[in-house]
Every structure is written in C-alpha cells, then in structure tokens.
Amino acid sequence: MKLSFSTNAYTRFPLAEAVRRIAAAGYAGVEILADAPHLFPPAFSDSEVERLAALLGDTGLKPANINANTAVGYYGRDFWEPLFEPSLANPVDGERRWRMEYTRRCIEVAGRLRCPSVSVTSGRTVPGASPRRSMDLLRESLRELLPFAEAHSVSLGIEYEPGLLIENARELATLLQEIDSPILGANLDLGHSRVLGESPEEVLRILGGRIFHIHLEDIAGNKHYHLVPGEGDMDFESLVSLLERHRYAGFVTVELYTYPHCPDDAARRSMDRLGPLMRRAGRPGAA
Numbered sequence: 001m002k003l004s005f006s007t008n009a010y011t012r013f014p015l016a017e018a019v020r021r022i023a024a025a026g027y028a029g030v031e032i033l034a035d036a037p038h039l040f041p042p043a044f045s046d047s048e049v050e051r052l053a054a055l056l057g058d059t060g061l062k063p064a065n066i067n068a069n070t071a072v073g074y075y076g077r078d079f080w081e082p083l084f085e086p087s088l089a090n091p092v093d094g095e096r097r098w099r100m101e102y103t104r105r106c107i108e109v110a111g112r113l114r115c116p117s118v119s120v121t122s123g124r125t126v127p128g129a130s131p132r133r134s135m136d137l138l139r140e141s142l143r144e145l146l147p148f149a150e151a152h153s154v155s156l157g158i159e160y161e162p163g164l165l166i167e168n169a170r171e172l173a174t175l176l177q178e179i180d181s182p183i184l185g186a187n188l189d190l191g192h193s194r195v196l197g198e199s200p201e202e203v204l205r206i207l208g209g210r211i212f213h214i215h216l217e218d219i220a221g222n223k224h225y226h227l228v229p230g231e232g233d234m235d236f237e238s239l240v241s242l243l244e245r246h247r248y249a250g251f252v253t254v255e256l257y258t259y260p261h262c263p264d265d266a267a268r269r270s271m272d273r274l275g276p277l278m279r280r281a282g283r284p285g286a287a
Helices: 015-024 046-059 093-113 131-151 169-178 190-195 200-210 236-245 263-280
Strands: 002-006 029-033 062-067 117-120 155-158 184-189 211-216 251-254
Touching: 002 062, 002 263, 015 029, 015 046, 015 263, 029 251, 046 093, 062 093, 062 211, 062 251, 093 117, 093 131, 117 184, 117 211, 131 155, 131 169, 155 211, 169 184, 169 200, 184 190, 184 200, 190 200, 190 211, 200 211, 200 236, 211 236, 236 263, 251 263
Parallel strands: 002 029, 002 251, 029 062, 062 117, 117 155, 155 184, 184 211, 211 251
Antiparallel strands: none
C-alpha cells in the first residue's frame, strides 16, 4: 500500500502548486481532481497534460487516481447543488453525452499520465427518471466507456456514496456482477462505508479484488463530513491491518475537500497519523 493525497483539498491553489505542496508533505502519490479549478477536461489542454506529467516526474509523485466524480466546472460557478450531475445516469441525452465525453477525456489523460484508474459516481436519481430507468442508463453508459478505457489501459472505479443511485457496497457488487469486466471496479471510500454502518471486513469480502483505489478520511459518528484522521471515530490501525490482510496493494488517498482553508495543515496532520501505520504495514512481526 502507498499513501497519497487528493488535490481536492487545494482548490484555492493552482494544480501545479497543489502537486508541489503534496509532494513536500511526504506523500508517495497524488489524486488529481478532474474538475475546476484543477484538471477540468473541457478546459485542460494537451500541453497542460504534458506539463503535469513533467511535474509529476520532477516531484517523484505517482498519479494515484483521476477523480472524475464531480462537475462543478459544468455550471461555471464555485459551488452548485447538483454536485454529481450531469452523471452517467442522467436522463437528458445531451447532458449524459457531455458526461460521457468528459469521462473519455479523463481516461485519455489518465493513460497519458500512466495513472491506473479514473473514479466515477453513479450520480443521483433525478426528477423524471426512476431508479430502474437510471440504472439502465448507467449500465448503458459504462458498457460504452469500458472499451475506451481498456484501450488506454485505465480502470474505472465506481465510488458509492449515501444518497446516490449506487450508495452501498452490495449495490455496487451487484452492478459489477452484471457488467463483468476486469477493468470495472470500486473506488472505495471507507468513510462513506462508515457513515452507512457497513462492516469493513464485509465490504472487502464482497468487493474483493475489484477495489482499484481507496479514499480515506475520518468520520465522527455517522455524519458525512470528512475529517483529518484522528479527529473522528474511525480505527485506522484496524483498517490498515485489514487492508493488509486482504492484500490490497494500491494507493490509499486521503480525501479532505472539507479543508480548503488549511490544506497544508490537513495534509501534514494526516501524514503524521497515517504515515507510521502505512510504513509498519507488511513488516513481518509488526504489531
């Protein structure tokens, strides 16, 4: 396992500055936000991709994931309620097509950066589309995207979240059984799992080797608000040990979009809490 940090905590900084600061905090990898003000595909040029690749090489950071979950840039403003729309399940054909092209561009960029995965969500059920219809549209969209992702050697990881069309591990496992592709899997957020009251052991059992990337943050009670590790109720020693037992070998990304006012401090404190656990994982005889 390797520890990374998401640039979505650094939305008050340009992408290049965010990458440099994450490297300075000692992380091995970086998750790149594929949204404004960072790598928003409709506004991110090929030359900027080349400069980003060079920056990653200079800093030594490995790209852990392209976070293609949100689309704030679609609305041209800092914040908008339909955070995950238009989604791959949106019933309006033109809007769903926009998300498809956006996701293709994220896959293309991931391939050029040698980033192993792109994360997506199912979006919400929206007025005028039943959950059944939304699921049909989601399956259709994914089946169309998968050959493109395979051609670029990039995996698609679906992130479930409370309130979304796919909102828990069992629903995601069912979808993965229906679309049996080795490059379609899970972008597992263990904080979301905590909010839902899921057993981490059960989640890892049913999703198994289909987990491509992990988000991690602390949660207090069952309130969905991302906290610096150590400020909530999650047992990170147990979680890291569990991931080790299940032989998870990918990136674990600290995702703290709730700290745009102090991202350096959040990154440093997260490293102080998680770094020793990650370094100890896998050592024979380590407690």
